[in-house]
Amino acid sequence: MQLLFFLILAAAAIAGALGVVVSKKPVYSALSLLVNFAVAAVLFITLQAQFVAVVQIIVYAGAIVVLFLFVIMLIGGDLPGVAVRPRARAVAAVAALVAGVLALAGLGYALVAGSPAATSGAVPGNGSVQAIGEALFTTYLLPFELASVLLLVAMIGAVALARKDST
Amino acid sequence: MSQVPTEYYLILSAIIFVIGALGVLMRRNALIIFMCVEMMLNAVNLSLIALAREFGQLTGQIVVFFVMAVAAAEVAVGLAILIAYVRHRDTIDIDEINLLRG
Numbered sequence: 001m002q003l004l005f006f007l008i009l010a011a012a013a014i015a016g017a018l019g020v021v022v023s024k025k026p027v028y029s030a031l032s033l034l035v036n037f038a039v040a041a042v043l044f045i046t047l048q049a050q051f052v053a054v055v056q057i058i059v060y061a062g063a064i065v066v067l068f069l070f071v072i073m074l075i076g077g078d079l080p081g082v083a084v085r086p087r088a089r090a091v092a093a094v095a096a097l098v099a100g101v102l103a104l105a106g107l108g109y110a111l112v113a114g115s116p117a118a119t120s121g122a123v124p125g126n127g128s129v130q131a132i133g134e135a136l137f138t139t140y141l142l143p144f145e146l147a148s149v150l151l152l153v154a155m156i157g158a159v160a161l162a163r164k165d166s167t
Numbered sequence: 168m169s170q171v172p173t174e175y176y177l178i179l180s181a182i183i184f185v186i187g188a189l190g191v192l193m194r195r196n197a198l199i200i201f202m203c204v205e206m207m208l209n210a211v212n213l214s215l216i217a218l219a220r221e222f223g224q225l226t227g228q229i230v231v232f233f234v235m236a237v238a239a240a241e242v243a244v245g246l247a248i249l250i251a252y253v254r255h256r257d258t259i260d261i262d263e264i265n266l267l268r269g
Contacts, residue, residue: 002170002171003171006171006175010175010179013179013183014179014182014183014186017182017183017186017187017206018186020186020187020190020199020202020203020206021186021187021189021190021193021194021199021203023199026196026198026199029198029199029202030202033202033205033206036183036206036209037209040209040212040213043176043179043213043216044213044216046171047176047216047217047219047220048220049216049219049220049228049231051228052212052216052228052231052232055232055235056212056235059235059238059239060205060209060235060238063239064205064238064239064242067242067243067246068198068201068202068242068246071198071246071249071250072198074250075249075250075253075259091192092189092192092193093189093193095188095192096185096186096188096189096192099185099188100181100182100185103181103184103185104178104181107174107177107178107181110174111174122220122223123219123220123223123224123225123228124223124224124225125225127219127225127228131225132225132228132229132232135225135226135229136229136232140229143233147233147236147237150236150237150240151236151239151240153240154239154240154241154243154244155243157243157244157247158243158244158246158247159247161244161247161248161250161251162247162250162251164254
């Protein structure tokens with residue numbers, strides 16, 4: 001039952017990912033990206049990561065995809081002519097094939113060899129807000145503060161870059 | 168309770184990552200390349216969370232939290248650069264973007 005649910009979700013995630021790459025229009029790509037992110041959020045819930053799933057919806061599906069849609073709206077986003085670089089296509093296909101085979105081979109080897117100390121236990125607190133918050137404000141306090149500074153710098157930088165008279 | 172093996176999640180993550188890499192290599196539209204990069208980051212997040220469950224620790228989820236913060240910053244700055252470039256040159260075709268070429 002759980003496996004069936006996972007397989008349906010996996011198919012949806014891969015379909016969304018393919019949609020991003022294949023779509024002719026950037027708007028369709030952005031919507032496929034939204035599908036991919038939403039399915040990923042559901043997968044996070046099945047992996048006992050409630051807080052991260054909610055943040056995934058808010059940050060990725062909410063903020064990032066909407067930002068992409070705004071930019072598509074601003075600059076049109078449509079590219080006349082071929083959507084795919086003609087010469088790079090074969091190279092990219094070979095490179096992706098090699099990468100995929102390597103990744104699957106590595107995973108297969110790990111499957112055969114057996115993963116080290118696979119406890120397969122429960123995540124503390126089921127990944128709830130309380131558990132994550134306690135870890136963030138004690139062990140990971142410095143990275144947390146640095147992340148806030150990073151976001152502030154990015155915000156100022158984005159405003160400075162996108163202003164009309166800056167270029 | 169029988170749960171889905173972690174390896175399945177890792178394989179799904181690898182597949183999505185490779186699709187994203189394919190998009191980065193093949194597409195010419197800078198916006199879509201950006202989306203593919205986001206998708207690759209998300210695939211890595213999926214594997215991190217799967218491994219967090221595998222080892223019964225919270226660290227993987229914390230790392231995903233920081234990856235999301237950095238991804239949000241990256242998207243904001245990247246799209247701002249893209250808008251500035253479009254205003255300057257009126258194209259987002261990465262084969263045409265060669266302002267820094269000597």
